[in-house]
Amino acid sequence: MASNVRKIAANGLPTLIGSLPAADHQQALDWILEATPDIPLWPQLPALPQEKMLNQFIEGLPGIIEGKERTYFDIHTDSFNEEQLAFYEDYLRVTEHPETLLDSRFKTSPKRAAGLYLLAKQAGNTPARLTAVKGQVTGPFTMLTGIADIDHKLGYYDPTFRDIIVKGIAVKAAWQVAYLKQVFDVPIFLFIDEPALAGLGSSSFISISRENISQDLAVVTNAIQGNGGLAGVHVCANTDWTILLNSDIDIISFDAYSFFDKFITCKSLIHAFLERGSFIAWGIIPTGEPEHIEKETAESLIQRWEKQADLLSGGKWDTGSLLEQTIITPSCGTGSLSPVLARKVLKLTKEVSAELRKKYLK
Numbered sequence: 001m002a003s004n005v006r007k008i009a010a011n012g013l014p015t016l017i018g019s020l021p022a023a024d025h026q027q028a029l030d031w032i033l034e035a036t037p038d039i040p041l042w043p044q045l046p047a048l049p050q051e052k053m054l055n056q057f058i059e060g061l062p063g064i065i066e067g068k069e070r071t072y073f074d075i076h077t078d079s080f081n082e083e084q085l086a087f088y089e090d091y092l093r094v095t096e097h098p099e100t101l102l103d104s105r106f107k108t109s110p111k112r113a114a115g116l117y118l119l120a121k122q123a124g125n126t127p128a129r130l131t132a133v134k135g136q137v138t139g140p141f142t143m144l145t146g147i148a149d150i151d152h153k154l155g156y157y158d159p160t161f162r163d164i165i166v167k168g169i170a171v172k173a174a175w176q177v178a179y180l181k182q183v184f185d186v187p188i189f190l191f192i193d194e195p196a197l198a199g200l201g202s203s204s205f206i207s208i209s210r211e212n213i214s215q216d217l218a219v220v221t222n223a224i225q226g227n228g229g230l231a232g233v234h235v236c237a238n239t240d241w242t243i244l245l246n247s248d249i250d251i252i253s254f255d256a257y258s259f260f261d262k263f264i265t266c267k268s269l270i271h272a273f274l275e276r277g278s279f280i281a282w283g284i285i286p287t288g289e290p291e292h293i294e295k296e297t298a299e300s301l302i303q304r305w306e307k308q309a310d311l312l313s314g315g316k317w318d319t320g321s322l323l324e325q326t327i328i329t330p331s332c333g334t335g336s337l338s339p340v341l342a343r344k345v346l347k348l349t350k351e352v353s354a355e356l357r358k359k360y361l362k
Contacts, residue, residue, distance in 0.1 A: 012323040014353035015039035019335025035346035037127040041134035043115035046335040060105035061168040106171040120183045132187040139194035170223035177229035191232040198237035236332035238262040245269040253281035255331035283331035298351035328353040
């Protein structure tokens, strides 16, 4: 069942996915607070090497080597056994004594996530109508299929490394919830970014089971919820949606602009997911193709959302009730876009949310 800490209504409010092409973190945060003041998030700038998806959350995890050409893992170094032992000692310490979490090895430093610390520093400048705050962490499946050893064997297939990553990501996610909770007196959304889940069913991942993916996801989800956060999963393409819809996560974030036709095939499961109080982060604002961003308007995207909502409607779920459990988002992050296109995505996200709320919520 979904987290019991949720005591808010999504009500079609807007938020973002994370990455931005801003010149610096302050500019990015200014954009965020202007476009999504109700549910702001901390900005990621993937143009910075330390903020790339596979680098931002690896601090304190043994076996990972950041080289000039690539980041890889090696569990056969002379120091690995000692580093592994220290890691598990620290893991047991924070799980048995959660009060030690904030100052543990599992924190994400300002060097890796300057936007997180900037958001916390400027907490007093956030709007009075703040509903929630969003954070994000790279998911274990994406990390384990993105980092390979020196011979290009994926980390997912090494049980020693896989256990380190799953436990490490889980506690890093818990740390982030705890860090944000000490600053903001609102619910914390923590999205697990899992773009690699789009590869399920391909020849690359043919031997990976749904059960193992579900188990790893549950470890991270439980860590987030156990620390009072709401766990979301973001996938920016198609995937096996049954894994997420049958999980205990609180929010599914998906690319509704390009993949709604795949998502809707699970209509009965989506209704059951909503029935237990979970949310959909409806990625109706395109980010994938510049021509799509350029041609769309708030009006065209509202019409697109209404058509999708009509297809998803049924039973107790009409357009209004669907919007109550919807968060309006871009389909993915905007870090790879030009600043001009990114600003349009943010503007459309704000406008689509505002118009839908005005039209359907009393």
